[in-house]
Amino acid sequence: xxxxxxxxxxxxxxxxxxxxxxxxxxxxxxxxxxxxxxxxxxxxxxxxxxxxxxxxxxxxxxxxxxxxxxxxxxxxxxxxxxxxxxxxxxxxxxxxxxxxxxxxxxxxxxxxxxxxxxxxxxxxxxxxxxxxxxxxxxxxxxxxxxxxxxxxxxxxxxxxxxxxxxxxxxxxxxxxxxxxxxxxxxxxxxxxxxxxxxxxxxxxxxxxxxxxxxxxxxxxxxxxxxxxxxxxxxxxxxxxxxxxxxxxxxxxxxxxxxxxxxxxxxxxxxxxxxxxxxxxxxxxxxxxxxxxxxxxxxxxxxxxxxxxxxxxxxxxxxxxxxxxxxxxxxxxx
Amino acid sequence: xxxxxxxxxxxxxxxxxxxxxxxxxxxxxxxxxxxxxxxxxxxxxxxxxxxxxxxxxxxxxxxxxxxxxxxxxxxxxxxxxxxxxxxxxxxxxxxxxxxxxxxxxxxxxxxxxxxxxxxxxxxxxxxxxxxxxxxxxxxxxxxxxxxxxxxxxxxxxxxxxxxxxxxxxxxxxxxxxxxxxxxxxxxxxxxxxxxxxxxxxxxxxxxxxxxxxxxxxxxxxxxxxxxxxxxxxxxxxxxxxxxxxxxxxxxxxxxxxxxxxxxxxxxxxxxxxxxxxxxxxxxxxxxxxxxxxxxxxxxxxxxxxxxxxxxxxxxxxxxxxxxxxxxxxxxxxxxxxxxxxxxxxxxxxxxxxxxxxxxxxxxxx
Numbered sequence: 001x002x003x004x005x006x007x008x009x010x011x012x013x014x015x016x017x018x019x020x021x022x023x024x025x026x027x028x029x030x031x032x033x034x035x036x037x038x039x040x041x042x043x044x045x046x047x048x049x050x051x052x053x054x055x056x057x058x059x060x061x062x063x064x065x066x067x068x069x070x071x072x073x074x075x076x077x078x079x080x081x082x083x084x085x086x087x088x089x090x091x092x093x094x095x096x097x098x099x100x101x102x103x104x105x106x107x108x109x110x111x112x113x114x115x116x117x118x119x120x121x122x123x124x125x126x127x128x129x130x131x132x133x134x135x136x137x138x139x140x141x142x143x144x145x146x147x148x149x150x151x152x153x154x155x156x157x158x159x160x161x162x163x164x165x166x167x168x169x170x171x172x173x174x175x176x177x178x179x180x181x182x183x184x185x186x187x188x189x190x191x192x193x194x195x196x197x198x199x200x201x202x203x204x205x206x207x208x209x210x211x212x213x214x215x216x217x218x219x220x221x222x223x224x225x226x227x228x229x230x231x232x233x234x235x236x237x238x239x240x241x242x243x244x245x246x247x248x249x250x251x252x253x254x255x256x257x258x259x260x261x262x263x264x265x266x267x268x269x270x271x272x273x274x275x276x277x278x279x280x281x282x283x284x285x286x287x288x289x290x291x292x293x294x295x296x297x298x299x300x301x302x303x304x305x306x307x308x309x310x311x312x313x314x315x316x317x318x319x320x321x322x323x324x325x326x327x328x329x330x331x332x333x
Numbered sequence: 334x335x336x337x338x339x340x341x342x343x344x345x346x347x348x349x350x351x352x353x354x355x356x357x358x359x360x361x362x363x364x365x366x367x368x369x370x371x372x373x374x375x376x377x378x379x380x381x382x383x384x385x386x387x388x389x390x391x392x393x394x395x396x397x398x399x400x401x402x403x404x405x406x407x408x409x410x411x412x413x414x415x416x417x418x419x420x421x422x423x424x425x426x427x428x429x430x431x432x433x434x435x436x437x438x439x440x441x442x443x444x445x446x447x448x449x450x451x452x453x454x455x456x457x458x459x460x461x462x463x464x465x466x467x468x469x470x471x472x473x474x475x476x477x478x479x480x481x482x483x484x485x486x487x488x489x490x491x492x493x494x495x496x497x498x499x500x501x502x503x504x505x506x507x508x509x510x511x512x513x514x515x516x517x518x519x520x521x522x523x524x525x526x527x528x529x530x531x532x533x534x535x536x537x538x539x540x541x542x543x544x545x546x547x548x549x550x551x552x553x554x555x556x557x558x559x560x561x562x563x564x565x566x567x568x569x570x571x572x573x574x575x576x577x578x579x580x581x582x583x584x585x586x587x588x589x590x591x592x593x594x595x596x597x598x599x600x601x602x603x604x605x606x607x608x609x610x611x612x613x614x615x616x617x618x619x620x621x622x623x624x625x626x627x628x629x630x631x632x633x634x635x636x637x638x639x640x641x642x643x644x645x646x647x648x649x650x651x652x653x654x655x656x657x658x659x660x661x662x663x664x665x666x667x668x669x670x671x672x673x674x675x676x677x678x679x680x681x682x683x684x685x686x687x688x689x690x691x692x693x694x695x696x697x698x
Contacts, residue, residue, distance in 0.1 A: 228450065230450065230451055230453040232445065233445060233453070234453070238435065238437035238465075240434060251453075327454070328503075
């Protein structure tokens with residue numbers, strides 16, 4: 001078990017390192033010249049000489065491996081980053097300086113990760129509970145009207161594009177009526193209650209829109225499990241329907257559900273782009289999206305992609321560990 | 334109306350002829366997309382306390398379906414069950430779910446084949462045994478239920494039961510898992526135990542151990558046992574009575590010795606012929622029954638075995654194909670029922686079948 005964790009941590013570290021390398025190369029060698037936006041933003045005419053001077057300043061004229069080494073050195077020990085003609089101090093872990101704000105990317109990241117994590121936790125709780133409850137209910141009544149209504153209802157909900165759901169909820173529930181308070185992120189350090197209030201609708205919309213996927217998956221797993229031999233054994237013991245469903249069937253069906261949930265949760269932590277954008281929440285997703293606008297804010301994009309990769313690798317690791325607890329037949333080692 | 338008592342009013346010492354389980358004219362049908370499946374038709378049999386009934390037949394002959402009906406394990410919304418099943422004198426067809434649950438695992442229990450699949454993979458065997466006990470002993474606390482689980486594991490011959498009780502099913506061997514299954518079936522001292530192919534997934538030496546164990550426990554608890562199998566060898570070893578099923582119906586029913594020594598139905602002959610004999614010449618061919626069982630959706634109007642029967646020419650006319658034979662006593666008395674039109678089956682068996690399957694036995698006569 002301990003050996004397994006150490007080995008998995010090491011390999012996770014290697015994967016993230018590789019991801020950072022690939023991301024760095026893609027943007028470094030890509031068609032977009034990071035010096036261009038800086039040159040444009042500096043005002044006046046952007047001549048070729050000037051652009052080259054900026055490139056030299058920012059270290060963009062160096063070979064890619066050397067540039068990557070500089071970047072990694074900054075992550076570990078910090079460095080001084082030159083953007084345009086200004087030099088910025090950047091403490092470890094240095095992920096660069098945002099071209100748009102001139103602030104260290106890491107400092108901005110720290111601020112934006114909180115609302116994203118909060119939305120992910122609240123939203124995923126909503127869809128996990130809602131999805132599993134609906135799925136178990138439908139499986140227990142499979143073939144009946146209730147089951148068919150739940151399945152087709154969930155299909156309808158999940159076939160509406162997510163951004164549309166967000167937009168409609170935002171327009172009708174916060175703008176035209178005030179059933180829900182205005183959304184947004186209000187720092188949790190000031191008033192946690194206001195924070196929850198501002199994120200409540202976005203999390204609810206995220207949860208309700210994702211719940212049908214979980215309902216159908218849960219139903220499928222439950223129906224499969226209910227056909228297993230040990231369910232017949234449980235009935236033959238004289239257990240009542242609830243005991244058979246919750247203690248025997250759900251216990252077995254929950255394992256793959258937890259797996260999918262863990263992976264989805266990792267992806268959510270990387271940024272909930274539509275949710276944050278439409279409900280005006282300054283989190284990772286919106287930050288990354290805005291960094292794509294002209295002028296491109298490459299250090300920010302690199303950082304958001306890396307954070308996304310980190311969460312996905314990390315959630316995979318957690319899922320594997322949890323799996324060992326949920327299924328006694330699985331031996332980690 | 335009193336509650337179900339462990340010992341029926343009519344119960345007596347071992348070997349009593351008063352049946353504990355009485356099945357009469359049991360019919361089980363399932364509606365499917367293709368039509369109505371007649372899984373079991375007009376089945377009647379009885380088992381007394383301390384006695385073992387072996388039900389034989391190939392896959393799909395209705396052995397398991399009829400036995401699961403006794404515990405009401407079929408989906409009540411789809412299965413159509415008619416006829417009568419009396420357990421300890423109480424009619425169970427038509428009982429509601431709560432009344433049925435009171436009996437399941439308590440006065441009547443079932444053990445299943447393939448114990449690895451039949452035990453929950455995520456719960457320790459002790460927890461699964463304790464659960465079976467606590468369902469019917471709601472006042473028992475955790476410690477009592479656990480003690481009972483250890484006691485039962487010990488009783489079915491699992492070494493070091495006090496520590497193995499905390500193992501998961503996958504940590505047991507096949508034979509030990511089947512013992513756990515039996516312990517679970519017997520934990521509430523049932524008067525009726527239905528064993529559905531309990532030895533199918535096990536190798537032969539372990540099979541013998543499990544059968545011995547079942548017989549020991551039967552002597553101890555004096556329960557009625559139904560043993561479902563497709564293996565006549567198993568039947569010969571443990572059964573008092575035998576019921577041969579084909580295509581959802583009984584085709585031969587009587588005392589075990591009687592049926593095995595003087596079978597009167599060509600399907601039973603077929604089953605006997607297809608047993609490999611380790612002591613015989615290794616070059617002798619096994620004799621399979623030709624063809625496959627008929628569809629249960631549209632059973633043939635005559636004898637269900639007629640299409641596969643090699644003796645049907647001995648019956649005048651097309652009686653076999655047009656009229657279903659009744660279940661009635663053959664030439665050997667009222668205790669031996671068979672469903673066949675053959676006029677003198679015993680002679681056909683002695684002259685034609687026996688020399689082929691057991692030449693040495695035939696010569697002795």
